[in-house]
Amino acid sequence: MKKYFHIAVAVIGLFSCRQESKPMAAMSTTAWQSQLDSLLPLLGHRNWIIVADKAFPLQSATGMVYINTNASLPEVVDYTIKKLGAGTHVSPILYTDKELAYIPGAEHYRDTLQSIFKGYNVQSLLHDSVFAKMDKTASLFKVVVLKTNTTIAYSSVFINLDCKYWSAAKEQQLRAAMKGN
Template sequence: MGLLVCVIWLAACTSKTDTNKNEQTADWKTEFRKKLPLLGHRNWILVVDKAFPLQQSAGMEYIYAPEGMEAVLREVILGIKASDHIKPIIYRDRELEFVKRLVGAKADQLIQSTQAILKGTAVNTMLHDSVFKQLDREAGLFKVLVIKTNETVPYSSTFIKLDCGYWDAAKEAAMRKEMTGH
């Protein structure tokens, strides 16, 4: 009888853990989908590794996504590309290429899979500390949505600056030129 109770209890705990994980996964996606239409030109979305620090800036907002970098980045990029009001400008840490040599296959696999997700979009690199300086300046004026993943490859974060999806630099320049003539 005692063994049967243990088996039933263990099954219930395992089932509850799976249910909680599924709920957490659904929760971050729901929260992200609610926030995406509110974000626009000059806002940021960061998909970051597990060690990314919780920052004090008022403009920083955090969501925890209990998944790996690839799944979360794919969801975010698909959401941005499906939106007509924004387009992504992608930044990654310059250090990631050098970490690959020290971490090995796990980092190499992550780099390859995230490059496939970002295919067709220019990827800029910058030193990790430069990213923090830029975010510190921008978070004072514009919302920065940070989605923290379970990823443990260092310097694997992707920083996405949002640009206007229906207006570009050429149109802006033409308008400004016309304005000076009037």
């Protein structure tokens, strides 16, 4: 009996120290947010964040970082834009696919995006044009892909990061001043 007592104490001790497990959805949401939160301070202007629909392809380019969010696209876009808005170094330039306006049954999704994008200028371009724009800089700069579980065609949101504290107008002024000297 004494020899089983030590085993019983060890088993009870092992299970009493076990952390309570969280539901899978809560763990994955926290995980993707933590991953994004750790990447945002490292990203700068010319980096991209793509909040992608479920069918977005896994690409072999070395500059692509994929995070599987297991969340809805509007939820991920909302969180990402709020984080970018609270930061001090980059601001988002937002692109959506022009084709989305013609997808039947996507009205609620489009309305949801409009409310999330309130206060931001959003450019709508043909799908191939957005990829061409992104591809120009993607070979040199990181692209973070936040893959979602949304299954609406042409629903991805493309975010080109720009410098928050230095505008294009300031850059033009600087270049004009440099030419004058």
